Amino acid sequence: MNETIRDRLRGVVVGAAVGDALGMPLEFGSAAPIERLIRTMRPGRLPAGSFTDDTEMALALAESLLHEFDLNPDDLAERFVHWYRSNPPDMGIHTAAVLERLSSGMPWQQAVQEVQQANPHNAGNGSLMRCYPVAVACWQDLERLMAQSRLQSQVTHPHADCLDACVFVNVMIYFLVHGNSPQEAYQHALEQVTLSESFRNAVLLAPRRKRDELRNTGWVRHTLESAIWGLLNTSSFEEALVQVINLGADTDTTGAVTGALAGAAYGLRAIPLDWKNALRGEYPLKSGRIWRLDDFIHLADQLMAKYQIAS
Numbered sequence: 001m002n003e004t005i006r007d008r009l010r011g012v013v014v015g016a017a018v019g020d021a022l023g024m025p026l027e028f029g030s031a032a033p034i035e036r037l038i039r040t041m042r043p044g045r046l047p048a049g050s051f052t053d054d055t056e057m058a059l060a061l062a063e064s065l066l067h068e069f070d071l072n073p074d075d076l077a078e079r080f081v082h083w084y085r086s087n088p089p090d091m092g093i094h095t096a097a098v099l100e101r102l103s104s105g106m107p108w109q110q111a112v113q114e115v116q117q118a119n120p121h122n123a124g125n126g127s128l129m130r131c132y133p134v135a136v137a138c139w140q141d142l143e144r145l146m147a148q149s150r151l152q153s154q155v156t157h158p159h160a161d162c163l164d165a166c167v168f169v170n171v172m173i174y175f176l177v178h179g180n181s182p183q184e185a186y187q188h189a190l191e192q193v194t195l196s197e198s199f200r201n202a203v204l205l206a207p208r209r210k211r212d213e214l215r216n217t218g219w220v221r222h223t224l225e226s227a228i229w230g231l232l233n234t235s236s237f238e239e240a241l242v243q244v245i246n247l248g249a250d251t252d253t254t255g256a257v258t259g260a261l262a263g264a265a266y267g268l269r270a271i272p273l274d275w276k277n278a279l280r281g282e283y284p285l286k287s288g289r290i291w292r293l294d295d296f297i298h299l300a301d302q303l304m305a306k307y308q309i310a311s
């Protein structure tokens with residue numbers, strides 16, 4: 001396997017976890033003044049370098065992908081329930097409502113339908129933040145990548161915008177991994193993914209947004225907007241991440257999504273060493289198993305080999 005591609009695929013997995021950890025202490029805050037942007041791993045409610053629910057749910061998806069040949073939504077739902085029962089300290093409201101029902105024995109199809117029907121316009125970023133393991137597993141198969149990106153979202157977030165955002169980001173990762181520039185990958189995703197008119201307009205405007213126009217809330221459109229803006233207006237992993245984690249509001253999720261994209265664009269080697277070395281966290285929760293940089297690299301290597309076609 002080409003070493004550059006391997007480095008980019010590792011960059012996706014490590015980059016997302018690093019972005020989550022960078023955003024962790026800044027979550028729910030307001031945007032940092034442009035002359036005082038935060039550039040280091042800082043402690044928040046967790047020690048510096050700790051990842052959060054974004055990465056935990058991505059790890060559940062990654063494990064499910066490695067366990068079954070094709071993405072099996074029943075297996076994925078079971079792993080999310082297992083995570084839910086470990087009492088994670090942070091969890092999206094929508095995700096919690098779905099997993100509470102799953103935990104009491106309701107089939108996932110019924111649980112998501114019930115929760116979505118109560119709030120039909122609800123389109124949070126809870127499936128976007130965890131979707132990148134699919135892009136790593138399916139790096140040679142765009143069709144499978146698109147189908148699995150949708151399916152992993154359906155288990156908790158069935159809104160069309162959520163499905164589309166997951167496909168959009170993973171298609172961008174696909175083209176970045178294969179050597180396209182951020183601008184090219186964004187153009188390819190616009191061609192490959194059919195978005196609703198209003199969502200497409202938001203995505204088209206995203207690169208030209210002013211920093212103070214980005215709301216960066218938990219709405220999936222805001223997260224995708226911020227991530228595209230961060231990736232397309234910078235030229236390094238570090239700068240893309242510094243820009244988005246300082247936007248305030250849902251910083252860890254925007255950090256995770258941008259980290260996956262920028263990791264695909266610049267590779268593992270381009271991620272600052274002190275950020276990579278600070279990365280840590282326990283998964284499963286209360287299991288005593290601590291994840292560090294090498295564990296994420298190992299996971300990326302397992303995922304990228306999953307459907308690999310010998311060359």
Ligand SMILES: [Mg+2]
Binds near residue numbers: 052054090
């Ligand atoms: Mg989080």
